[in-house]
Amino acid sequence: MKTYLLIGGKSGIGAALAEQLKSQGHIVHTTSREGAETSTHHLLDVLDDDPTFPELNSPIDGLVYCPGSINLKPIKSLKPKHFREDFELNVIGFIKTLHAYREALIEAKSASVVLFSTVAVQTGMSYHASVAASKGAIEGLARSLAAEFAPKIRVNVVAPSLTDTPLAKRLLRTDAQREASAERHPLKQIGEAKNVADAAAFLLSDQSLWMTGQVIGVDGGMSAIKSI
Numbered sequence: 001m002k003t004y005l006l007i008g009g010k011s012g013i014g015a016a017l018a019e020q021l022k023s024q025g026h027i028v029h030t031t032s033r034e035g036a037e038t039s040t041h042h043l044l045d046v047l048d049d050d051p052t053f054p055e056l057n058s059p060i061d062g063l064v065y066c067p068g069s070i071n072l073k074p075i076k077s078l079k080p081k082h083f084r085e086d087f088e089l090n091v092i093g094f095i096k097t098l099h100a101y102r103e104a105l106i107e108a109k110s111a112s113v114v115l116f117s118t119v120a121v122q123t124g125m126s127y128h129a130s131v132a133a134s135k136g137a138i139e140g141l142a143r144s145l146a147a148e149f150a151p152k153i154r155v156n157v158v159a160p161s162l163t164d165t166p167l168a169k170r171l172l173r174t175d176a177q178r179e180a181s182a183e184r185h186p187l188k189q190i191g192e193a194k195n196v197a198d199a200a201a202f203l204l205s206d207q208s209l210w211m212t213g214q215v216i217g218v219d220g221g222m223s224a225i226k227s228i
């Protein structure tokens, strides 16, 4: 039985991952910005200047950072403040989290950190400049931390394409949007939260013990295949 902390494990990919890890008998701590607290669910806003991170009082075998953004706009509408906001949530929020739990990760026998990027880092996509910049930073940061923390803590990244979660709901409002989005992917479907959670669960588990500094595309083939 392992102890995992999922920052933002109440919706989308994080919620699917929490469900999976709990069903395997692990202790799973989750967070959200609103709602009721329990012994394993905590309130946290990583955008606070000095967030109150929950005290778990135990080593942490796995840390997953779920907060992210999809702000798609042409560059003429993307002002510096939009880039800063995306960077604060995607990158700085994780840095604050890592500082809060670095020692608890080191105390574990062998810990794993999982971050989320996007397919739009490896594959250039219109209107993704801000999110691609922040998630590109996450990929570089993850590799750097993987080097710094080896062999004690593994650090890997999952890079999804469009996945059916609350974060993506504006892009998946209508059947026409869903069909067009599915059609753009070589595997002809958009992602389900579970598809992405499965990859994160693998990276947390001992099945990936010899992997660190990797970015895994879970993207319906989008980053690797061109349909003809």
Ligand SMILES: NC(=O)c1ccc[n+]([C@@H]2O[C@H](COP(=O)([O-])OP(=O)(O)OC[C@H]3O[C@@H](n4cnc5c(N)ncnc54)[C@H](OP(=O)(O)O)[C@@H]3O)[C@@H](O)[C@H]2O)c1
Pocket (backbone or CB within 6 Å): 007, 008, 009, 010, 011, 012, 013, 014, 031, 032, 033, 034, 044, 045, 046, 047, 065, 066, 067, 068, 069, 070, 089, 116, 117, 118, 119, 159, 160, 161, 162, 163, 164, 165, 166, 167, 168
């Ligand atoms: N869905 C996609 O199509 C897609 C595609 C590419 C990459 N990704 C990446 O995958 C990751 C997970 O995305 P998702 O689709 O599962 O998103 P989601 O459903 O919006 O879940 C994000 C989680 O992060 C938490 N969160 C958001 N802002 C926070 C803050 N300021 N402080 C603390 N927690 C905060 C949310 O908690 P609350 O309960 O407080 O809202 C929520 O539980 C993200 O990093 C995203 O960028 C997603």
